[in-house]
Amino acid sequence: MALMECCGNPRLQWTQSRVGERWSDIYVCASCHHIHTMESSLAPIQWPASEGCVNCGGGYIGATTAKASPRCEHCGLTEQKSKDLHDHLVSAHPEKNFARGAEVAHALGRHVLALKLATAATRWASPEDAVAGRRVRIESLYRIGQVDRALDEAYEWANNGGAPPSVWSLIATMEGETGNVEATVQALKYGVQVDPTNADMWANYAEILLMQGNLPRALDAARHVLVYPDYVERAIAVIAEAAEAAYAEGRPHDAKLAANVAGDRLDSTVALTWLLARIAAADSDEAQAVAWLEKTVKLDPEHAEARAALLALRPPVAPKKAGWRPW
Helix, strand or coil: CCCCCCCCCCCCEEEEEEEEEEEEEEEEECCCCCCCEEEEECCCCCEEECCCCCCCCCCCCCCCCCCCCCEEEECCCCHHHHHHHHHHHHCCCCCCCCHHHHHHHHHCCCCHHHHHHHHHHHHHHHHHHHHHHHHHHHHHHHCCCHHHHHHHHHHHHHHHHCCCCCCHHHHHHHHHHHCHHHHHHHHHHHHHHHHCCCCCHHHHHHHEEECCCCHHHHHHHHHHHCCHHHHHHHHHHHHHHHHHHHHHCCCCCHHHHHHHHHHHHHHHHHHHHHHHHHHHCCCHHHHHHHHHHHHHHHHHHCCCHHHHHHHHHCCHHHHHHHCCCCC
């Protein structure tokens, strides 16, 4: 059967499975479940650090003769045989680079291969590539279901030094996907402390604080995000939702303060101009209400509620008849 002809609607994807001590990357059709290919191997689930076996995570036992090299007590490979094996695994990558190969494999969903290449990068690559490899190793462990081990390695790396600040973002992502909101908040809090210019972490921090209902801290985090053009929309979304939440809680003054965090972007944000129009109307400030409604309708001519409110406050003037005189 040809690779792409398993069924009338092939949906091919990589997935992982484990049988005994061996892990597999499986290329399978999600429509008909036909397996196109399977790559099975031992995997270094256990962190080998600087002494263990990169191939399987096992420990080395001493040589029995003077000419022999220590072998892994689990898979039987020497350090050089393990290196040769991983050189073969990475040979398909144009650069023959363990870290880059691991990143490509991870992006493709081949997480077992990514785990092996990433672990190899931590042993046999440059310091820079070793850092990249360790990150992909943690991500790959997480994707094959080794969640606790991935988090343990990430926390150990972050707390013992040598890890880039972005590891806190990785921890936050993993904790968030497992539903541990408080741990996610703490990871992002540490992350922005060690890397205060990381816009993505600030944006994630603002959004999760908003989700928790911590409006003051969410607004403070959003204020940090506003200075990064690529993240302005996310910051404004947090500000608008926080302002709306304060208004819904009966705190119009706090709602206005929240809206003002948007600065010069306030007048170009429909959600905020519409909110301020409603606050002005509730305060019986007709002039301000009309001004904010006009801005809202200008930004969004299809805003039915704003158009109706503006019509109620500012009825249209009937056109003058031809030849009409005021006397």
